[in-house]
Amino acid sequence: xxxxxxxxxxxxxxxxxxxxxxxxxxxxxxxxxxxxxxxxxxxxxxxxxxxxxxxxxxxxxxxxxxxxxxxxxxxxxxxxx
Amino acid sequence: xxxxxxxxxxxxxxxxxxxxxxxxxxxxxxxxxxxxxxxxxxxxxxxxxxxxxxxxxxxxxxxxxxxxxxxxxxxxxxxxxxxxxxxxxxxxxxxxxxxxxxxxxxxxxxxxxxxxxxxxxxxxxxxxxxxxxxxxxxxxxxxxxxxxxxxxxxxxxxxxxxxxxxxxxxxxxxxxxxxxxxxxxxxxxxxxxxxxxxxxxxxxxxxxxxxxxxxxxxxxxxxxxxxxx
Numbered sequence: 001x002x003x004x005x006x007x008x009x010x011x012x013x014x015x016x017x018x019x020x021x022x023x024x025x026x027x028x029x030x031x032x033x034x035x036x037x038x039x040x041x042x043x044x045x046x047x048x049x050x051x052x053x054x055x056x057x058x059x060x061x062x063x064x065x066x067x068x069x070x071x072x073x074x075x076x077x078x079x080x081x
Numbered sequence: 082x083x084x085x086x087x088x089x090x091x092x093x094x095x096x097x098x099x100x101x102x103x104x105x106x107x108x109x110x111x112x113x114x115x116x117x118x119x120x121x122x123x124x125x126x127x128x129x130x131x132x133x134x135x136x137x138x139x140x141x142x143x144x145x146x147x148x149x150x151x152x153x154x155x156x157x158x159x160x161x162x163x164x165x166x167x168x169x170x171x172x173x174x175x176x177x178x179x180x181x182x183x184x185x186x187x188x189x190x191x192x193x194x195x196x197x198x199x200x201x202x203x204x205x206x207x208x209x210x211x212x213x214x215x216x217x218x219x220x221x222x223x224x225x226x227x228x229x230x231x232x233x234x235x236x237x238x239x240x241x242x243x244x245x246x247x248x249x250x251x252x253x254x255x256x257x258x259x260x261x262x263x264x265x266x267x268x269x270x271x272x273x274x275x276x277x278x279x280x281x282x283x284x285x286x287x288x289x290x291x292x293x294x295x296x297x298x299x300x301x302x303x304x305x306x307x308x309x310x
Contacts, residue, residue: 020189071182
């Protein structure tokens, strides 16, 4: 089974890296880009577990380890059964 | 007073801290391996600077799960003294022993330089030897030192007197320029509510001998001795 976890800063938290990327895009002439938020993608390959187990495991892994919930939010999805 | 310096894979200020507490402060000091479950009867745990586990996921994020951290958490819960320096501060945040989190420095640069910090609270085990508003010159070396907390947490930290140090200019003024990494309210060091756990980004263990350029770090080290005398 394949799954993906996305981790990014909460909307209330300033993202200096995203800002730097936005500024670079503006310098390159992409004026239409209003804002950029940078985050992390984790692609996980899961062993022989059921979909229900994966649905329990993914938010646990994301909330406990992959994201620091003081500053970050996460989203997860199962890509392939 | 016995000090224990925790060693994680990737710690790189452990030997500096060991030298500072053992030789500059003249106290019995031991290394504590992160995989052990034994604090060896130390009176103060020091989490040193470095890049525990390479900081690949987030600074301090993996070190937090090291076996010894269970003992450190219990020790802190019973009022034991815990000092986290730089990466050690980041580990204490990830452990939730201190409030908030670290963001990347505001200008996205690794900063390695001397800074001046102001003592905000001199009634803690870490600053008893200092005086309020005293200015210390101590080096920093970090990428993620931009301390952040949600507004309610920040208010609590300020109201409880948990702010121990703030970045300031050489005259003690808080300016945008002196707040080198962009930390909220220029916070350079803070404690837990009980005052027995402190994290600071500047490295007091690198400022304990005049030959190193500053002895101001001794204010922190000597304060720790004051507690039992």
